[in-house]
Amino acid sequence: MPNDEFQWIQQLTPDRHVQKHVIEGIGDDAAVFGTESGYYQLLCVDTMIENVHFKKKTMSPEDIGHKALAANISDIAAMGGIPVFYVVSIAVPSTWTDEELHGIYKGMSNIADTYQMDMIGGDTVSSPHELMVSITVYGKVEQDASLVRRNARPGDYVFLTSPTGRSAAGLELLLKKGRLSDFNDREKALIACHQRPIPHVQAGRAAAQTKARIALNDISDGLASEAFELAEASNVILELYKDQIPIAAELRLYSEKDCWNWILYGGEDFVLLGTVSPSDWPRLQEAMKQQSIETYWIGEVKEGSPHVMLTDQSHTKILQKSGYNHFRPT
Ligand SMILES: Nc1ncnc2c1ncn2[C@@H]1O[C@H](COP(=O)(O)OP(=O)(O)OP(=O)(O)O)[C@@H](O)[C@H]1O
Ligand SMILES: Cc1ncc(C[n+]2csc(CCOP(=O)(O)O)c2C)c(N)n1
Numbered sequence: 089m090p091n092d093e094f095q096w097i098q099q100l101t102p103d104r105h106v107q108k109h110v111i112e113g114i115g116d117d118a119a120v121f122g123t124e125s126g127y128y129q130l131l132c133v134d135t136m137i138e139n140v141h142f143k144k145k146t147m148s149p150e151d152i153g154h155k156a157l158a159a160n161i162s163d164i165a166a167m168g169g170i171p172v173f174y175v176v177s178i179a180v181p182s183t184w185t186d187e188e189l190h191g192i193y194k195g196m197s198n199i200a201d202t203y204q205m206d207m208i209g210g211d212t213v214s215s216p217h218e219l220m221v222s223i224t225v226y227g228k229v230e231q232d233a234s235l236v237r238r239n240a241r242p243g244d245y246v247f248l249t250s251p252t253g254r255s256a257a258g259l260e261l262l263l264k265k266g267r268l269s270d271f272n273d274r275e276k277a278l279i280a281c282h283q284r285p286i287p288h289v290q291a292g293r294a295a296a297q298t299k300a301r302i303a304l305n306d307i308s309d310g311l312a313s314e315a316f317e318l319a320e321a322s323n324v325i326l327e328l329y330k331d332q333i334p335i336a337a338e339l340r341l342y343s344e345k346d347c348w349n350w351i352l353y354g355g356e357d358f359v360l361l362g363t364v365s366p367s368d369w370p371r372l373q374e375a376m377k378q379q380s381i382e383t384y385w386i387g388e389v390k391e392g393s394p395h396v397m398l399t400d401q402s403h404t405k406i407l408q409k410s411g412y413n414h415f416r417p418t
């Protein structure tokens with residue numbers, strides 16, 4: 089732990105901002121920024137805590153910083169937005185070194201640079217046991233775009249912007265062997281999905297730019313759970329076709345049971361799950377393709393009381409809303 093809170097804050101203060109709307113960044117009682125006309129403002133917060141979201145065994149300090157910000161950027165992506173600023177709250181136990189904390193901030197600033205985001209504030213406290221990092225992200229989206237969860241309608245198609253399940257498979261490898269063990273290239277790819285997820289900002293932007301009625305959600309708690317959230321918010325049924333759900337090449341080696349467990353319930357994929365009308369689907373696919381993003385058609389929206397169904401050949405079963413639940417961790 090650093091030996092002076094205030095010196096530490098001073099040394100992590102950026103000396104310039106990329107975003108021109110910052111009026112006051114770190115150094116006063118609150119950050120001050122202007123807004124742009126024509127945009128709605130987006131605000132979200134997500135928290136990561138040691139032994140729940142990461143362990144020293146599973147993630148390096150830089151991974152922790154990267155993923156904490158990536159998870160928040162992913163929520164902005166799920167609204168079709170552009171991430172702009174962030175503020176960081178960190179609770180630090182005495183066992184974490186200056187160098188490790190520096191690593192966390194380096195992980196954040198590296199991914200922030202990718203999206204030209206500025207850190208404009210935060211809060212620092214000590215913690216008796218575990219490290220916690222909570223990031224609040226501010227973003228913006230054009231006022232004529234609307235990608236809210238309640239947008240799904242019967243007859244819509246259900247799509248995914250990438251296969252799911254790799255992060256959970258990577259986590260299992262890390263929990264078994266630890267991040268400093270030897271892994272083959274396939275395992276390394278799975279581990280990277282867990283440690284350094286890439287938020288689907290370009291996919292969200294492409295969806296927003298179609299101006300179509302699209303419901304969008306990012307996958308943090310698992311495909312089944314997030315599909316259920318779309319169903320509930322829109323008061324519809326989502327029917328997913330098992331043979332249309334993409335299986336990542338890196339997962340094909342594992343047992344059917346493990347593979348489908350990760351795909352449906354694993355979580356922390358940070359890819360996007362959405363619905364769109366059949367008439368807007370070709371336009372959406374084209375907009376995605378122009379950004380070199382593949383979209384996977386995985387099902388249809390049906391009328392009825394909200395739930396998620398998984399159809400395999402002609403056999404249909406109801407998918408439970410299982411996946412990650414903080415009050416019911418497995
Ligand atoms: N403790 C809380 N107090 C107030 N609102 C909350 C609280 N926790 C969650 N919410 C709100 O509930 C909604 C769902 O939150 P949730 O955290 O499940 O979504 P998410 O951030 O997309 O998912 P995840 O946290 O799994 O990445 C959001 O609108 C969020 O702002
Ligand atoms: C050490 C360790 N054990 C378990 C997990 C799995 N995990 C933790 S939180 C979460 C859901 C997303 O979080 P949130 O809902 O807070 O966004 C998942 C899938 C992990 N990452 N590390």
Ligand SMILES: [Mg+2]
Binds near residue numbers: 133134
């Ligand atoms: Mg959340």
Ligand SMILES: [Mg+2]
Binds near residue numbers: 307
């Ligand atoms: Mg989300």
Ligand SMILES: [Mg+2]
Binds near residue numbers: 308309412
């Ligand atoms: Mg969650």
